[in-house]
Amino acid sequence: MKTKVIVDTDTGVDDAMGCALALRSPELDVVAFTSVFGNVSVELTTENTAYLMEVFGREDIPLAKGAGRGLVGNPNYSPFVHGDDGVGNAGFDKPKTIKPTRESAAELTIALARAHPGEITYIALGPLTNLALALAIDPELPKYLPRVVWMGGAVYVPGNVTPVAEADAWHDPEGAQMVLQQAGWQVDMVGLDVTDDTILEEKDLKRLQAGGAEARYIAAMMPFYMNFYSKKLGRYACAAHSALTVAVVAEPAIIAASEQLPIQVELRGTFTRGMTVADRRTNASNGQEREWTQTPLTNVLTDVDRPRFREMFLQRLGV
Template sequence: MHKVIFDTDPGVDDAMALLFLVRHPEIDLVGITTTFGNASIETTTRNALYLKQQWEIDAPVSKGSGDKYAAGEEIHPFPNHIHGDDGLGNIGVPDVVDVPLDPRTAQQFIIETVKAHPGEITLVAVGRMTNLANALKEAPEIAGLVKEVVIMGGAFDVPGNVTPAAEANIHGDAAAADAVMTAPWKVVVVGLDVTLKTAMSRATLAALAAKGGAAMQLLDRVSQFYIDFYDDEVTDSMVVHDTCACVYVVARELFTTRSGSIRVMTDSVGEGKTLQKPDGMRFGPSVWDGLPSQLACVDVDAENVMKLVEETLIRH
């Protein structure tokens, strides 16, 4: 069993990723921490509570920071045109969800849970890296206690999706992402290099909704607005970005990785660009010296990833 803390900004593809984690038999979801990104921190936290309620999820929800890692940095506009004004495809999520929050902040929840289960917790982060960076800053010792950090974000050998240089999750808090990439823990980056190869059609979602009960029926409704947005890129389908990171946890053999230190550009036209120095490349003395070697996913068996996603989503 993989003990997972899911750091998320629900978000339509976040919702699919959450249901995958809930329904996969090898995942023990021990907590959900929220971050801003697809919507404000208030909206993403409300959405996490709503999904917890609707899907009867036992894991606690803890609210993260609504500010970027570097004090005073301006937050980029939220992508309402992708995820809807309510963050969940404009399905009419109630303004207030009567489900209690965990009293701890997201960074406190991460720190305390990691320390309570040394070497066992996998952090799956599919939004801004702010909570992880804040947890590291408050308790740097957790880097040696976390089993693994699996991130949906970044673009190494392909263009970004919010600028030519950057993918949205990394661009949204580049300083936090750089802090996470360069910390002395094991990081795997599941970015656009692989996620853009994975898509689920509207027809497949409808078929899964017919088999997967009320939970899948809700996911199908949530996803329609998102599919409409993606229609120019993947016809009548949605890219399953965040779910790819969850699949990596249980089926890493479906991914091809490249090892090497990773940095994130934090300003100018390259803000949010992820760069990797592959292991074995030699340069003169530079800011790349002494950094931990991390894994970047560069290819994927998309057919079998999607087969696993579909099989998992309809489990009861």
């Protein structure tokens, strides 16, 4: 039976990869897309997601516009990573047929979760603001929405926007804290611990460029993103953060290792705001018990089968 998913996205080059993979994964039934600020403004992420849905012929799926800023502070965008348009300055047209619903992302999430109690997995590819707002509206939401899979955070590796903070946690630390501290649902963190070195290479780009219309659509936005990553990686390649996050929902065997940890999100630190802080102490390692005994455990992915993911992604895009 297919897994029903809501995909919340701040599209975003790697987010587009993730949305595309969700639509081409036979294990998943995408019941809604929701947009959120992050890589670019929520107006652009909504347009980008609508255009992607048109490319893939999925006008039947509702798209709800979400939050344009985090719960605290003003948004900061990443045009140097994803382009001014959020999709690698690829020059795509504006969407022609798909318009966002009257319901907000938070309202649509609540309505769908209540209509399909216990059946939906929420895949968050950006800041957790929309889900935090839904939780504020409906505190009973975890009774109906059992699982959240979040592309965000970092435990064992450095951050990517500050020395310690990953981008989607940093964009809205208060929203992330609300979601991670809420008992009642399972949260899987697909963070930089596994995504930062899950790489698509130049040869993979060439396969996409030689593919059909959908593959070429993804390929058109990748060069800008690869140029950014080439400075970090020392070769023409890029990380596939969001695509990996969708992949582990569609094909759980890609997960090679994970660890259940209590996590708090730093909200006030001068140098550490947005850091996802895990209490990794155990009796076995150093004789100290964890102090955060009332903190819900988050399932932190620590290793994945990268070759399996890469081939899955390419094959499902038809190349």
